[in-house]
Amino acid sequence: MNPFTHNSPAAAPKAPSVLCRSLATLIRVLPLVAISLLLALGSAGCSKKSDDVIKVGEFASLTGKEATFGTSSHEGTLLAIEELNATGGVLGKKIELITEDNLSKAGESGTVVTKLIDRDGVVAILGEVASSRSLEAAPICQRSQIPMISPSSTNPKVTETGDYIFRVCFIDPFQGTVMANFASKTLKAKKVAVFTDVKSDYSKGLAKYFKEGFTEAGGEISAELDFNGGDKDFKAQLTAIKTAAPDAVFVPGYYTDVALICIQAKQLGLNVPLFGGDGWESDDLIKIGKEAVEGNYFSTHYHPEVSSPKSKQFVEAYKKRFKNQDGSPKAPDAMAALGYDSAIILAEAMKRAGTTEGAKVRDALAAMKDFEGATGKTNINEKRDATKPAVILQVKGGVFKYVETISP
Amino acid sequence: MDWLQQLINGLAQGSIYALIALGYTMVYGVLRFINFAHSDVLMLGAFAAFFLAPVVGTILPPQSYLGAFIIVIVSAAICAAIGILIERLAYRPLRNRPKLTVLITAIGVSLLIEFTCQHNAVFGARTRPFPRLIPEHNFHLGNIVIANHDVLVPIVTAALLALLWLVVQRTKIGMAMRAVAFNPQAAALMGVNINRVISFTFGLGSALAAIAGILYAMRAPGIEPLMGIQPGLRAFIAAVLGGIGNLPGAALGGLLLGLLETFAGGIPGISNYRDGIAFAILIFILLFRPAGLLGEVKTEKV
Numbered sequence: 001m002n003p004f005t006h007n008s009p010a011a012a013p014k015a016p017s018v019l020c021r022s023l024a025t026l027i028r029v030l031p032l033v034a035i036s037l038l039l040a041l042g043s044a045g046c047s048k049k050s051d052d053v054i055k056v057g058e059f060a061s062l063t064g065k066e067a068t069f070g071t072s073s074h075e076g077t078l079l080a081i082e083e084l085n086a087t088g089g090v091l092g093k094k095i096e097l098i099t100e101d102n103l104s105k106a107g108e109s110g111t112v113v114t115k116l117i118d119r120d121g122v123v124a125i126l127g128e129v130a131s132s133r134s135l136e137a138a139p140i141c142q143r144s145q146i147p148m149i150s151p152s153s154t155n156p157k158v159t160e161t162g163d164y165i166f167r168v169c170f171i172d173p174f175q176g177t178v179m180a181n182f183a184s185k186t187l188k189a190k191k192v193a194v195f196t197d198v199k200s201d202y203s204k205g206l207a208k209y210f211k212e213g214f215t216e217a218g219g220e221i222s223a224e225l226d227f228n229g230g231d232k233d234f235k236a237q238l239t240a241i242k243t244a245a246p247d248a249v250f251v252p253g254y255y256t257d258v259a260l261i262c263i264q265a266k267q268l269g270l271n272v273p274l275f276g277g278d279g280w281e282s283d284d285l286i287k288i289g290k291e292a293v294e295g296n297y298f299s300t301h302y303h304p305e306v307s308s309p310k311s312k313q314f315v316e317a318y319k320k321r322f323k324n325q326d327g328s329p330k331a332p333d334a335m336a337a338l339g340y341d342s343a344i345i346l347a348e349a350m351k352r353a354g355t356t357e358g359a360k361v362r363d364a365l366a367a368m369k370d371f372e373g374a375t376g377k378t379n380i381n382e383k384r385d386a387t388k389p390a391v392i393l394q395v396k397g398g399v400f401k402y403v404e405t406i407s408p
Numbered sequence: 409m410d411w412l413q414q415l416i417n418g419l420a421q422g423s424i425y426a427l428i429a430l431g432y433t434m435v436y437g438v439l440r441f442i443n444f445a446h447s448d449v450l451m452l453g454a455f456a457a458f459f460l461a462p463v464v465g466t467i468l469p470p471q472s473y474l475g476a477f478i479i480v481i482v483s484a485a486i487c488a489a490i491g492i493l494i495e496r497l498a499y500r501p502l503r504n505r506p507k508l509t510v511l512i513t514a515i516g517v518s519l520l521i522e523f524t525c526q527h528n529a530v531f532g533a534r535t536r537p538f539p540r541l542i543p544e545h546n547f548h549l550g551n552i553v554i555a556n557h558d559v560l561v562p563i564v565t566a567a568l569l570a571l572l573w574l575v576v577q578r579t580k581i582g583m584a585m586r587a588v589a590f591n592p593q594a595a596a597l598m599g600v601n602i603n604r605v606i607s608f609t610f611g612l613g614s615a616l617a618a619i620a621g622i623l624y625a626m627r628a629p630g631i632e633p634l635m636g637i638q639p640g641l642r643a644f645i646a647a648v649l650g651g652i653g654n655l656p657g658a659a660l661g662g663l664l665l666g667l668l669e670t671f672a673g674g675i676p677g678i679s680n681y682r683d684g685i686a687f688a689i690l691i692f693i694l695l696f697r698p699a700g701l702l703g704e705v706k707t708e709k710v
Contacts, residue, residue: 063526063533065632103526103533198680226680230638232628235417236673236682243410244676256535260628267546268413269553288537288630 053096054089054356056081056346057116059127059137064104065230065256068282069129069335073151074099075322076332076339076374077126080347083317090347091354097343098122102133109136117144123356124148126342129335130254131155131202138165145358147365149346151338152301154278155205159384164358166365166384168341168373169301170408172202175277176209178299178390178406179250184217186392186404187273187297189247191222195237195261197253199229206252206277214250222246227261229254234261235268242270249274255282259289266292273297281333286398297403299390301334302375305402306391314340314374334375341373413552414674415667420558420627422666423565427620428643429650429658430572431613437653438589438609441507444514445494446617447640448521449487451633453618454538454625455531456483461539476541480622484615491614492607500603525633538629541622561623568616569659576655581608589653642669649690651703660701665690 058077061070081097089095098120100112109128116122117140125141125148128134134153141148142162150158150167154175159165183189192214197203211221223244225237238261241249249265251258251274258280265274273296280298304315318336319329332340348371349364350356368380379387389407393400428450435443460479461470468475498517502510526533547554576582584605587595596602624639625631646665650657668689673682693701 063528064634065535067532067534223676225676228680228683232624232630232635232638233417233421233670235421236414236670237679239410239413239417240674240676240679256630256632260630263629267544267553267555269546269548284535284537288535290537 052093054091054093054350055096055098055120055122056343057113057120057122057125058097058099059102059109059112059116059125059133060099061104061128061130061133062099062101064102066104066130066254068255068284069152070101070104072282072333072335073127073129073339075330076151076318076336076341077343079314079318079321080340080343082321084344084347090350091356095347102128104130104133106132107136109133110140113137113140117141117146122146123358124346124350124361126151126339126346128153130200131158131205132200134158135161135201138162141165147346147349147358147361149342149365151342152278152335153202155201156383156385157201157205163366163384164362166380168345168375168378168386169278169338170388170390171385172205172277173209174408175299175390176206176211177213178392179206179275179277180210180213180217180219181406182297182299182392183214183248183250183275184219187248187275189219191220191244191246193223193225193241193244193246193249194221195234195241195249195251195253196224196226197229197257198226200254202277202279203229203252203254206279207250210250210252227253227257229257231257232260234264238265238268238270241265242268246272248272251276252279254279255285256288259285259293262289262292262296278334281335281393281400283333286395293395294397295395297392297394299392299406301388301390302337303334303391303393303400303402304331306405308372308376310372311337311374311376332374337374341375341378344373345371345378410674411671414670416552416554416558418667418670419663420561420666421670422663423562424620424624424627424662425639425643425646425666426659426662427565427568427616427623428639429647429662430569430655431616431620432644432647433650433652433655433658434572434613434616435609436647437655438585439499439606441499441510442514442644443499443610443613444511444640445498445517445521446613447636447643448518448525449491449494449614449617449636450621450624450640451525451631451636452490452521453483453487453621454631454635455525455633456486456618457541457622457625458536458538458631461541465539471540471543473542479541480619483622484618487618487621488611488615491610491617494614495607495610500606522633522637531633533633535630535632538625538631540629541626557623557626561627564619564623565659568619569655572612572616572655575612581605585609645687645690649693649700651700654700654702654704657700657702664701 060074081095085094102108102112129152131153134150138161142164148165152169154172156171159167183192194207196207223241275297278300281300318332322330324330349361353360353364371378381387387408389405391405392403394403431446457479460482464475464479498513525531545556584600587600588602588605646661647658650661668686669682672685673679
């Protein structure tokens with residue numbers, strides 16, 4: 001006889017005693033409920049709207065799979081806000097940046113952005129790098145009529161959500177074409193295999209535009225395989241890619257997955273160049289991938305080597321403000337520069353609108369032309385995207401080396 | 409020759425699932441409950457090796473088999489202690505409560521470990537590069553590439569399965585484990601120290617998880633606090649497929665799942681359905697053998 005599932009008939013209670021017992025339980029639980037209610041009310045009471053600051057919300061992947069994206073982007077944004085506040089803020093008020101982490105997880109962004117808008121009462125939202133997560137927040141901002149600026153989400157669908165959603169980077173149809181031309185002209189590839197992360201809107205979009213561009217340029221897609229972001233074993237798909245014998249492999253993924261893909265491709269003897277998009281740009285790509293990522297290429301938004309005076313100024317300020325783990329000055333990457341630009345362009349729009357009211361800031365953002373930022377000139381087009389050149393970098397000797405700039 | 413390469417890939421991946429599944433199935437066999445924190449012990453094993461590798465590297469030349477062996481043994485010992493501690497603190501106080509309570513607690517322990525480790529003061533959530541523990545060699549047979557750790561993983565799994573089998577069938581503590589699994593009350597009345605047997609079971613299972621975690625990290629050298637979830641889930645299913653509570657069954661289930669996944673993943677066009685295909689086949693198998701491949705159908709006396 002099993003004592004765990006033993007049910008003695010004597011334990012079956014009569015109806016009145018059930019009532020008594022549930023009442024007793026209720027009385028026992030009541031203080032707990034009351035305390036949690038009080039706590040909830042208390043914290044809500046703390047966030048009363050104050051008029052002496054402008055609250056700006058930011059959501060970022062500060063931890064988790066794409067932690068370096070969120071961290072870089074956040075540091076750029078933070079630097080911009082600190083500089084703005086040091087020179088007197090905007091409209092005579094200081095800006096208060098409220099940052100929320102979405103853990104690089106699907107489903108979190110909606111929650112934190114709703115919290116930023118409803119509880120904190122922010123007037124604008126800045127974020128995110130990953131398109132899938134920006135797409136979670138965009139409908140909420142649109143519905144609440146709060147302007148949202150994504151620093152570096154490149155999937156076209158993000159700004160298609162509505163007229164309150166902007167971005168300060170180029171979009172994937174452009175990036176896909178750039179990489180397609182790069183593959184056929186610079187790499188001289190005839191056959192390319194595409195390895196897509198089906199969990200990510202960014203990866204799927206970029207793969208699609210690359211395939212269109214590459215076949216248009218006369219190339220052939222020799223194999224199409226998929227993975228799920230967060231997988232650790234890619235050998236099954238890479239073996240199939242190797243069998244197709246491509247000249248190069250396009251991997252539009254994020255750096256943690258890409259690093260492991262490069263390692264396992266080398267192990268399988270797949271010795272052709274791998275190349276991808278801006279999702280590759282992270283120091284962790286080199287830290288994890290080591291020599292396996294050497295010689296591979298990717299496109300991104302910016303490189304400190306090619307810079308305007310404004311950009312140099314940003315690089316200096318960033319290096320002074322942020323340090324690597326070993327204490328050396330940290331060089332900004334594209335995510336940091338775009339995070340910076342998203343914040344200063346928002347401040348500029350508020351200045352031009354003369355108010356923080358959503359609709360007016362939106363109109364000012366939509367009219368933004370030739371705005372000088374850390375990544376060069378930003379022109380917001382009629383689709384609320386920025387028209388900007390792309391740069392191609394190569395991993396060489398453990399750093400990202402500048403290869404070329406391609407203008408739209 | 410594509411399929412031969414996939415066979416090698418699948419065997420290596422499946423052996424890791426098998427090794428994790430052994431831990432699940434052993435704890436289930438003795439205690440009749442699923443230790444969901446098993447997959448997190450796996451992660452802790454990988455992190456233990458991550459922190460031990462530089463220390464061992466100062467004494468022995470880096471990337472030596474002896475060094476790797478020491479790292480694996482010490483990590484396994486650390487994780488065995490953690491496993492025993494988890495049982496002591498979280499599961500033992502609930503041993504005479506309904507099974508569901510313990511199950512929910514196991515999920516709670518799992519989440520507690522995952523989110524504690526994600527905190528910046530602990531490991532942090534970003535992916536860390538896992539150091540190379542053994543030198544890498546690739547053997548080329550025509551078009552086929554066999555990495556030395558692809559060979560190592562199945563060997564280690566087979567050796568550990570054999571060792572486990574010996575412990576359970578041929579030693580005194582193994583006999584005690586079987587007695588507790590068969591009937592804890594009767595075993596206690598016969599003088600078996602149940603607490604000690606259960607602690608031993610958890611320690612052994614956690615040590616296996618640690619070894620599996622290190623092998624897993626060697627194949628995919630990027631480790632983070634949530635790395636155990638995916639292989640843990642697959643191994644749990646492998647254990648059910650093989651017949652939960654049955655050691656060779658768990659190994660068989662793990663191998664089968666690894667092979668299915670690899671072959672499905674290597675087909676262009678449908679590679680993103682690889683889990684779907686693998687799991688559809690598993691459901692099919694379980695329809696015909698509800699107790700798993702090697703499991704026995706038991707009629708429960710009420």
